[in-house]
Amino acid sequence: MKRRQLLYGVLMSVVVGMCVPMGALAQDDAKEIDIKALSRKLDTMFRSKTTRAKMRMEIVTPNYERTLTMEMLTRGQDDALIRIQSPRKEKGISTLKKGNEMWNYLPKVKKVIRVPPSMMTSSWMGSDMTNDDLVQNSSWEDDYDVSQLKDVPTGEFCLQFTPHEDAPVTWSKVVACFDAKYQLPKTQSFYDEKGTKVREIKMDKYKKVDDRLIPSRITITPLSKDKKGNKTTMIYESIAFDVDIDEAEFSLANLRRGK
C-alpha cells in the first residue's frame, strides 16, 4: 500500500511538474507575444545575408497543371535572382530583382525585359504568385500597423496588418495567424479594398535548417471568382543560409548574358 502511494506520489509530482512549467510557458506566449519580432519574422524568415535555395512550384489551374523547379539566390532583403531549371522549354528563364526593380531574362530570344511597376500585380510565370510577392517591395514590419486579434483558435495567435497610407500594397488588410508553439506563420489572409478575402496563403511542413525553423511548403489559393480552381504550391527542397554568392550574380549584365 505504501509503495503504491509512493508511486502515485511520484507519478503525480512528475505530471504536475511537467504541467506547471508548460502551462506557465503557454500563458506567457499568449500574454507577451512580441508583435514586432513576429512581423520581422514574416519579412526575414527566408532571408539572411545571402541564401541559396532549390524550390519546386506546382501550379494548378482549371486549364493546366504544371511544375517548375528553380534555383533562388537572395542577398539581404533587396536582391533576388531566380533561375528556372525545368521544364525544358522554360529552362534558363530568369528573374532578377534589385531594390524595387525587376527584370526577366528570356533565353529563347536572348533578351532582358524590364517588368514595369504597372505589372507588379500580375502573375509570375503563370502562377498565383504576383511579381510583387516575389519582389516583396513592402515590409511587414515597416509598412503596416499591427494589432493582435482575439478569439482565435487555441494554439494560434493572429495579427492584423493594416497598411500605412503610403505603403506600396493593394490590400486593405492582411490577417496572419501563427503557430503558438513554433512561433511560425500558419496562414495569411489577404483582403481587398472592399473588405473581401481575396487570397489565402498557407504555410506548413516546418523544417529545421541551420538552426532556423522555417515553413517549407507555401500554398497560395486565390479566392476571386475568375481564379476559381487555381492553386500554387511552393516547396523549399533545400535552402542554405549565409552562403558565398558572387556579387556579379545579382548584376543586370550577368542576367543579360544569360548566365
Added chain:
Amino acid sequence: MWIAILMGLRNIRRRLSRTLLTVSMLAFGTLMLVFVIGLNEGTYKDMIRMSTTTWNGQFQVLNQDYNDSPSLYESVENSDKIMEQLRAVSGVKAVTARVETAGLFSVDNRTAGGQLTGVIPEHEKEVASLVGTISEGSFLGKTKDPEALPIVLGDGLAKRLKVKLHGEVVFMGQGADGSTAAELYEVVGLIDSGIHEMDASMAFIRLSDAQELLVLGDKVHRIVGRVESERVLSGLDAKVDLPEGDVLQTWEQIMPEVSRGIEQDREGSVVILYIILFMVVLGIVNTLMMSVYERTREFGVMKALGTPGWQIILVVICEGAWLAILGVGLGTLLGTLLILSLQDVGLQMLDQPVEFAGMQILKIYPANTMLGNVTYPVIIAVSSVLGSIWPAWRASRLDPITALREF
C-alpha cells in the same frame, strides 16, 4: 365625298396668299424636321459604319463568355470550317479570324503593356479598314531579315517603345499551357488609325505565329465578318453550324454601347417632332378658323339649304387635308432632295471633331430613312387633319339664321 375633296381644293384657292403662307409654313416645318432627323440618322449610320468597318465587323463568332471575360481559353474551335460556311452565305462579304492576348512588349530597357492580335493579313484587309491606316511599312508583309517574324505596331505603342521600322520587339505573355510565351519580332509596319486607345496599345502578328506562340493549336478567339447589308445579319446564325458554347453576335451585341447611345439619342429627337407638330397644328387650326369665320354666311346658306352637319365637317376637313398634303408633301420632297444632295458630300457642322466610342466625327452625312422621311411626315399630316376637326365642328354647328344675319 369627291365633291367634298374638290370643294376643299376650291376653297383653299379662294385665298391664295393665305393658303400659300400656311402651306409654306407647313412645308418649312416639315423640311426642318426631315432634315434634322436626316442629320441625326446620318450620324448614327456613320457611327455604325465606323464602329463596324474599322475593326469590329458587323458580326462575330465567339465563345459566349468571351466578351464578358476575355480569356485565352474561351476560344472557338474548327474556325476554318465555320469560316467556310459563313463565306458560302450570300451577302457575306468577308470573314477573318483572330487570336487575342495581352502581354508585355519590350525594346531595350523599355517595356509597355499591350494587346497582341493574331490576324490573317489577306482576309483582315477585307474586314477591317484599320489595316488601311498603315502609315509606314506594310501590314505583315516581308521582313528585312528572312528569318524574323513580322509584327505591326500601333504608332502610339511604337512611340512608347521608341522603336522604328525594322526594329526588334520582344513580346512576353503566357501560353495556353501556362508556359511563358516569348518571341522576337521585326517591326514591318506602323498603324495610325486615329483611334488613340488602339494606336497606343495594339500590335498585330500573323494568326499562325500567334497560335504557335500561345500554344493554341488551331483555336481562335473571334471570327469577324462583314456583310453587304444589315438585312443579311438577321438569321445569319441559323445558317452556320456552331459548336456548343459558341455564338454569332451582331454589332449591336458586340458593341451595345453604340446601339444604346443611338437609341437614346433617337428617343431624344422625338422632342423636335413634338415642337414642329405643335407649330404646324396651331397654324392649320388658325388658318381654318379664320377661313370658317370669314365664310359664316356661306355656311349659313349651306345649312339653310339643308346640308347636313357632317358634310360641312367633311368640307372643312378636306380643306385642312389639302393644306396638310401640299405643305407636308412639299416639305418632305424638299427635305429629301436636300439630304440627297448632301448625303455624299457631307455637311461640315463642327469645328472640333466630336468623339464617340473612340471614333471621331467631323462631317455629317445626312441620310434618308423611313422614320424621318415617311413616318414623321405622316404623323404631321395626320395631326393636321385631326387639328382641322375643331374648326370644322364649329362650322357645322352654326345656326343658319344667326349666320345669315352676319354682315
